[in-house]
Amino acid sequence: MGATRSDDADRVAASSDPARRVVAVLVAVKDLATAKSRLAADFSGPERTRLVLAMLSDTVAAAEAASVVDSVTVVTPDPLVAETARKIGARVFDEPVGDSAQPPDARLNHAFASAAALLRREEVVGHGHGHNSAARVDVIALQADLPALRPAELDQAYISARRGGRSLVVDHHGSGTAALILKDSSGELAPLFGVDSARRHAESGAPKLDGIWPGLRLDVDTAVDVRSAHRLGVGPATAAVLRSLGWSDDASATTA
Ligand SMILES: Nc1nc2c(ncn2[C@@H]2O[C@H](COP(=O)(O)OP(=O)(O)OP(=O)(O)O)[C@@H](O)[C@H]2O)c(=O)[nH]1
Numbered sequence: 584m585g586a587t588r589s590d591d592a593d594r595v596a597a598s599s600d601p602a603r604r605v606v607a608v609l610v611a612v613k614d615l616a617t618a619k620s621r622l623a624a625d626f627s628g629p630e631r632t633r634l635v636l637a638m639l640s641d642t643v644a645a646a647e648a649a650s651v652v653d654s655v656t657v658v659t660p661d662p663l664v665a666e667t668a669r670k671i672g673a674r675v676f677d678e679p680v681g682d683s684a685q686p687p688d689a690r691l692n693h694a695f696a697s698a699a700a701l702l703r704r705e706e707v708v709g710h711g712h713g714h715n716s717a718a719r720v721d722v723i724a725l726q727a728d729l730p731a732l733r734p735a736e737l738d739q740a741y742i743s744a745r746r747g748g749r750s751l752v753v754d755h756h757g758s759g760t761a762a763l764i765l766k767d768s769s770g771e772l773a774p775l776f777g778v779d780s781a782r783r784h785a786e787s788g789a790p791k792l793d794g795i796w797p798g799l800r801l802d803v804d805t806a807v808d809v810r811s812a813h814r815l816g817v818g819p820a821t822a823a824v825l826r827s828l829g830w831s832d833d834a835s836a837t838t839a
Pocket residue numbers: 611612613614617618619620621622658659660678681687690691694726727728804
């Protein structure tokens with residue numbers, strides 16, 4: 584949502600441009616009680632909650648600042664996540680509290696798939712107002728825990744994504760998916776997040792995008808990842824939480 588794309592004049596222009604594509608970022612966050620369990624050995628429950636919300640805030644802010652992005656939507660069953668997301672300008676899709684018999688990855692993929700389908704059914708992305716049947720919606724399903732994400736990384740990944748289907752940004756481990764991009768296609772997002780998702784997304788036809796995007800690829804799951812992100816340079820919300828936990832800003836990079 585770079586400086587000029589989100590104002591009213593642009594929306595009017597967009598509604599009269601049949602070729603214009605709308606780019607919607609979609610972020611999924613599970614309930615805070617179970618989020619980031621792999622950080623439990625290093626951070627208390629309340630610290631994890633603050634960290635998850637801060638990383639979400641920095642991820643959403645960076646996505647909102649990307650020039651190619653028109654809207655950011657957070658899909659979550661958690662009211663505090665929803666409140667945080669709204670405060671920073673994201674839309675929220677409330678997800679029904681999951682069926683505990685359903686495997687966690689299935690819940691996540693269902694949340695992404697149904698939110699993507701809903702976004703693409705809407706005639707106008709933005710705040711759901713207006714009538715722009717010509718709008719075509721591209722979807723970037725993005726991890727919620729990318730505190731070192733730079734807007735330009737997301738711009739470059741979207742621009743390099745292939746048209747007519749899905750593309751994949753592999754995470755820093757090489758096994759997970761940092762982003763799944765559906766561009767200029769009437770096909771489905773068909774998300775396959777979960778263990779080994781990079782391989783499964785690739786095998787299902789999504790090419791892996793090349794690019795030096797350390798912040799985009801650095802999804803934070805473990806304490807080692809927190810340290811890597813801190814060194815790379817995290818956004819202001821995450822920096823504030825880590826500072827409050829005694830982490831020195833000197834350890835983090837200062838480059839934008
Ligand atoms: N909306 C929604 N988001 C989910 C769901 N399951 C996982 N997510 C989100 O998807 C991303 C990856 O999920 P996981 O790696 O399973 O969970 P995590 O909280 O990051 O970390 P761990 O608990 O350590 O596995 C995180 O942003 C989660 O919050 C779900 O059922 N619904």
